[in-house]
Amino acid sequence: MTTAEPDKLHPAGSDRLDAAVLKVAGVVVLGAVMAILDTTVVNVALQALSLQFSTSFDTIQWVVTGYMLALATVIPVTGWASDRFGTKRLYLLSIVLFLVGSMLAGMAWNIESLIAFRVVQGLGGGMLVPAGMTIMTKAAGPHRVGRVMAVLGVPMLLGPIGGPILGGYLVDAVSWRWIFYINVPLGLVALLTAWRVLPKDEPRPTERLDLLGMLMLSPGLALLIFGVSRIPQEGGFGSVRVLLPALVGLVLMASFVIRATRVANPLVDVKLFADRTFTIAMITMSLFMVAFLGAMLVLPTYFLLVRGESALHAGLLLAPQGLGAMLTMPVAGRLVDRIGARKVVLPGLVLIVAGVAVFTGVGANTSYPLLMAGLFVMGLGMGCTMMPINTAALQTLTQRSVARASTAMNIVQQTAGAIGSAVMSIILASLLAGKFGVPTSQGQVAATVALGNPQSHDAAATLASGAFASTFLWALVLMAVCFVPALFLPKRPPVHADAREAAPVHV
Template sequence: MSTQSPAAPGSDKLDAGVLKVAVVVILGAIMAILDTTVVNVALQKLTIEFQTSFDTIQWIATGYMLALATVIPVTGWASDRFGTKRLYMTAIGLFLIGSMLAGMAWDVESLIIFRVLQGFGGGMLMPAGMTILTRAAGPHRIGRVMGVLGVPMLLGPIGGPILGGWLVDAVSWRWIFYINVPIGLITMALAWRVLPKDRPEPSERFDFVGMLMVSPGLAALIFGVSNIPSAGGVGAVEVWLPALAGIGLLVAFVFRANRVTNPLLDLKLFKNGSFSIAMVTMTFFCVAFFGAMLLLPTYFVLARGESAMNAGLLLAPQGFGAMLTMPIAGRFADKIGARKIVLPGLVLMLAGLIAFTQLSATTPYWLLLSALFVMGLGMGATMMPITSAALQTLKSEDMAKASTATNIVQQTAGAIGAAVLSIILAALLAGKFGVPTAQGQLAATAAVMNPATHEAASGLTADAFSTTFLWSMILLALCLIPAAFLPKTKPATPEGADGEVPAAPPVMTH
């Protein structure tokens, strides 16, 4: 364990001790963020490997995101109860075990289960790491700390798909998980040596009952909906039974949350108009955007015949676009109001998506890369200001609960978006090739790879993707309605905020 002397009061310079802590936290953040992006480019390979359909394989991403949403609220309670250093090392351990098991998966079901385990660890890495770093730096250096944590968040969406594509092509899909093992072991050793030891403190009672309602409820609801194409409609038992059970659990949670003292998700926050509007905007945004991001690399691999690595490289312009606007948008949203930043950002994203609603097997790459860059510019101007708008008018004592709620909404909506758009694509591919839903993607792959049917099959496949992206565009356009009611001016300093508007937490991009 190292001890560090705090910098002089008022100085925002990060001293050597804080920088050592920052290195450990950044390594953990890199693992968590890379694992939300490297998998997407491997989905087509995994579909063929396990002879399954896209609406099944997407659970590798959906299960991971739902696991993240599950453990985010646990992190604050566990940090107090067991200490942040212990929690951080436990999170690394869970993530390592999940990564090793995912690399050894023998079928799609085992891979989904091990991805969920990985998500339990990954979900705690970012919030616990943020807590450790902000405590080490002190309140007067929060801005510097957020800047440090922002680096892997900006680079992850660029580097993740490229690294994942290279590993899938040059080594094996299993190495998109095994790659975490050496990074995790180094992070674990550094955490044990560098992170300051903290003592567990008395904490509020955690709402485990609420967690056992929300997480299975969401999973059951998404599972029921994802069965619609293969079951042939909503009347099938495998559709309505899990969906109804999921809805029942979620409704029960809402009624219970209004009666218990420390609910998993504090619904009283939604009495604040700005917070509620921001959360509705965030929900539509994440459903549309994260769902589309799951499908983009598969279009390049399946319809255009690109390698996984090339698909990763083709996605890079979006990351560069976000890198340009994200830091600027965060600053300006605090000064001129979120609405004036978010609405133009959404318009840019919609403009970029137009190209993907007109896809063919021969759409020029310069057009697609330009569209991705424009979408990245819009995304960078949208996510952080929405998060800031959610927090800016709240009291200081509500900030931790609000940050937790924001992250839960983001991950849950992303999981729903991934599932819904994957279901639409699976159904469209099955319809184009005249096969059952479970065989749609495999039939498309076989037809595209056959020289005799390649041209026609590529056209049909691209057409299925264009229709799916049209649905994504419709969902994103709906986001304009709540976004129009976001704060249009700089908010007044909230009561009890000690003269400062708290910084928004980093948002994990997928």
Template sequence: MLKVAGVVVLGVVMSIVDVTVVNVALQALSQAFKTSLDTIQWVATGYMLALATVIPVTGWACQRFGTKRLYMLSIFMFLVGSVLAGMAWNIESLILFRVIQGLGGGMLMPAGMTIMTQAAGPARVGRVMAVLGVPMLLGPIGGPILGGWLVDSFSWHWIFFINVPIGIVALVLAWRVLPKDNPEGAKKFDFPGMLMLSPGVALLIYGVSNVPSAGGFSHTKVWLPMLAGVVLIAGFVFRALRFENPLIDLRLLKNKVFASSVITMTFFAVAFFGAMLLFPLYFILVREQSALHAGLLLAPQGLGAMVTMPIAGRLADKAGVRKLVLPGLGLIIVGMAIFTQIEADTNYWQIMGTLFLMGLGMGFTMMPIMTAALQTLTHKDVPNASTTLNIVQQTAGAIGSAIMSVILAGLLATRFGVPTEQGQLVATVAIRDPRFPTHAQAPTLATDAFAHTFTWAAILIALCLIPAMMLPWRKPAPAPSTDGDATEAPPVMLTH
């Protein structure tokens, strides 16, 4: 099982790290293609929207073609997109090739989760989730470090070419190591459902991603796509509850453990991923650090999670996840409360120590929630469940980032006496330009805005305690096996 886990993590980490690697290089790409940052932003946005579009069909594709074939196809498509992006000759071609990357990358996480969960069996889901947590940690921490180094030492082309050797190794290992496919022959594809859910999720995330640049939710480019997305998703839900074979089986929510896990994951993703946006912004805006140094300063959070995640994985297989999630949320809340008192010259060791504490809490929180979601499901339900969890995480995380961006922008604008959409820009200029009228007070004013935003983040994290109370206190019984259900076979050992 460790071989399977290694192959899956190799592919998934490639997709997740690529998001933050490219974000660091946007300035360099803007200069290379002689275009505005608004245009170059589509290099990141196009990838994200392609990711959101393809995730909903992954569950059906796993059942129709088999998880191994789908996983290898995803890696191949991501690899082709990476090569083409590195060879892009203008901004239009780069955006197109990033979309191809996203179509492959979007299927890697849900397909990888399905492969590992089915191979390990319900008794070892916790350890599976702990392994899958590694790439989710490496993305936001390792991405800026790797991206900064590649752009500074080589050129922007290498932020894409770096995927080639990794992708080839992942493809070969997937072919040799992953268990042979036994496609179940999925039922008729739900085209109407896809035409509602995939564009709906993409439009919702697109609208939300426009919030920071628009300075709020009132701009047409924010509320119009968000409204269209919500309408399409609502239409899908209405149809899925009445259609015999929907693209995503919402009847899984009748499982109380799965439903409580999805609700908790939604609240957690909004709160935690929204809060994670604030730390690199603080380092870059107030402390004037580079993206590379900001990534290094965030590393203690990942280290903290790596300490507790394997422990939480083993404990989640033996006990109820609520016993892990509640203390984990408590550690995150304590850490966030400390950041509400942050100052412009707070000692870096204090900051990194607090981030390490929050990392410990994250290790006890995120993966156990996903463990609870999958523990009581049958083998055939895992692809749909994995897809649902990934849609929830992507969408809720984007919404959380937008909420924190709006709060921070509003507070910065208030402190510097400018319109909301100019808050972050004026704060940056005021801190870095000695000629600016409020230059001397700028770091203090900006830090005060961050401290109050951290207060809102702490409140959102605390609200996660409410749905977390619905998680099982004791380890739930596995789903009853059915004829032909692969859960009847002895699970492959995860260790030794």
């Protein structure tokens, strides 16, 4: 006789992703595609939006910044809301908010209204990914977390690869409004399928919202990300506009952590970090996001600035990276469930380092086949790293901890991603400024002007490509640092906490 009964969605001994789990995965991926694609598709349209609304680049940046800050503000509440109302209800609400925000943004009549509606979009988008991750992890069960994370990795790839392509096409061939309207049919399909397919889950109404914790963590996270996002515009870390919000954000977040260790039900359960595997995975993920997302920001800029490609062509040139990741991600998902995260992540990091190394020698006329090969190898490595690291973080946790853990993971990823983008941007800007003899904040502008002048183009392209090569070298060094925590990831699949608690008891 045993104390545990098989779960309906993931019966004992079943390692395959059955039809029920695949249906859930399809719904979650559709929602995640909308949220992640929208963060990149708008970047291509900023120049068109600046002309449409006759406003400065600093103002138009708030179309991106407002969305990002709304995302950061709502993520900490997602874990509590998932427990309190149920992940299905929260997921449906997220889609509705994102859908309404998209429709209104497409109808915007001035820059102020567009920024406001992007905030509404961000409130929905911020909950979509962590809530979807919780739904998929619960549906698949601990022994299939790797495979289900590989499925969730699809939108992570489609966002940075498909976003610039789709955004460039819509802005050039249709209208800037369609970068928002495109979400409407996707959102309606996601809403209807989520309503029908997602399993009902029982909310746990006993826990009260940690209101004081929310007032610390949500603004703290938003202020920190806002501060670091100002680094490229301000030309360094020393500006008051960078330091003040970033320091206030850090103080609020540190205060939250100290308080969270002393209260019963904090907004984010910091005791999760007592789990060694979870902590190591989060450290690895933080370093990875700083290095990899920073490099991903610089790559399209090289094609646009130095090689003079259009937004659409720059997006297409990044496609080999996505193809490489699509080849390895499903295999890596299966392997991490069977042999452990370390044996998958370490080879993946080797591949990424090899791919980035190609770009450390980039020039004004480096052959495209060589660059495409480097991107493909980088993609192969990406498929073996990002989602397997997430898998390692969740494999040892109980089902009750998954929602809060997903929230913590997304906070770490958003913060590290923002820091990585800011660090790589300021490194590139300072190197370009040194090449063209201007202040750091004017580095990219000076390079753009020089490259646009036929008389100075060739010399400027040589100087600019040298700055990009040095920036990629910094990205390579940061990526190499990821090997240190990755060495401490699990050697083999750990025994899940729920499995330990529900182990058969023979009498």
